[in-house]
Amino acid sequence: MRLKVGIPRALLYYYYYPMWKGFFTALGAEVIVSSRTTKDILDKGVKQAVDEACLPVKLFFGHVLDLKDRVDCLFIPRIVSVERKAYICPKFLGLPDMVRHNIPHLPPVIDVTVNMCRKEKNLYKAFGEAGKIFTGNPFSIRKAFKYGLEEQERFERLNRVGFLPHESIEKMNKGLVAQNCSPHQHGEMTLALIGHGYNIFDSYISMNLIGKLRDMGVRVVTADNLSGSIIEDRSNELPKRLFWSLGKRMIGSAFHFMRSDGIDGIIHVASFGCGPDSFTGEIIERHMRRRGSAPLLNLTIDEHTGEAGIVTRLEAFIDMIRWRRAAQ
Ligand code: SF4
Incomplete structure (x- = not known):
């Protein structure tokens, strides 16, 4: 049976979902995304998150609650840096811990650390670790990682021709590429x-x-x-x-x-x-x-x-x- 990996439709979903989805599906997993945001999802997130959190983090909690009972594991990476010599907001660093401590009865969380500040190669390190949950074959993990990067490149190409990220994700789900579709311009x-x-x-x-x-x-x-x-x-x-x-x-x-x-x-x-x-x-x-x-x-x-x-x-x-x- 295919393992179901849950990805909350919030925070860095809008930046990296194609890469994450490509990687996990190439490893044979089924990727499940939380539903589109509703009042109920937001209200639940606001209730569950710490008061001091910003609105997008509160919403992330709502999306985790929406997913947690219908997946085998959740993908909540600990993101420190996504490029050389720069950092991302510290809220992303503590996200897996915040979620674990505030939401009971969670499925296992894949919380690999992405820290590209010193070396861009560290991205592979994080995915390599996540891949070991699905296979012991390093060749398959490397192949899945490469496929994830290609999917991300396709996504960014669609964005550059004028689509907005949520539209590019929809186009990719329908199997379209930048050459055969045109944006709302x-x-x-x-x-x-x-x-x-x-x-x-x-x-x-x-x-x-x-x-x-x-x-x-x-x-x-x-x-x-x-x-x-x-x-x-x-x-x-x-x-x-x-x-x-x-x-x-x-x-x-x-x-x-x-x-x-x-x-x-x-x-x-x-x-x-x-x-x-x-x-x-x-x-x-x-x-x-x-x-x-x-x-x-x-x-x-x-x-x-x-x-x-x-x-x-x-x-x-x-x-x-x-x-x-x-x-x-
Ligand atoms: S940058 Fe950080 S604090 Fe600001 S909205 Fe994003 S996660 Fe919240």
């Missing part, structure tokens, strides 16, 4: 959405921000549509190198979009309770004010955010861009 104006993937692509938590913008005639672009080198180059414009991968991604993409001709405005989405978001938001705002470029809207979301308030702010922002264009 029309709209009366283009706005860049800057925020963590786990906030902006979860339609419940973001109150369907992307859907609402598209209904208002907006084409949405995000950091995922840019290559890693653009993000790296732009973020290097700061006097000091940023050593936080997710913050660098947001700042690098914001700096790129704020000087791109086709971009009419930028929306920065932050989570309530997120320390890194408060400083990235501040840096982006200061730079945009100094350069006097595209207008910026700052949105902060939490479990109590009202949909009506978000819609009003979006409508006002879009109207302001239209007036600005008319005046020009």
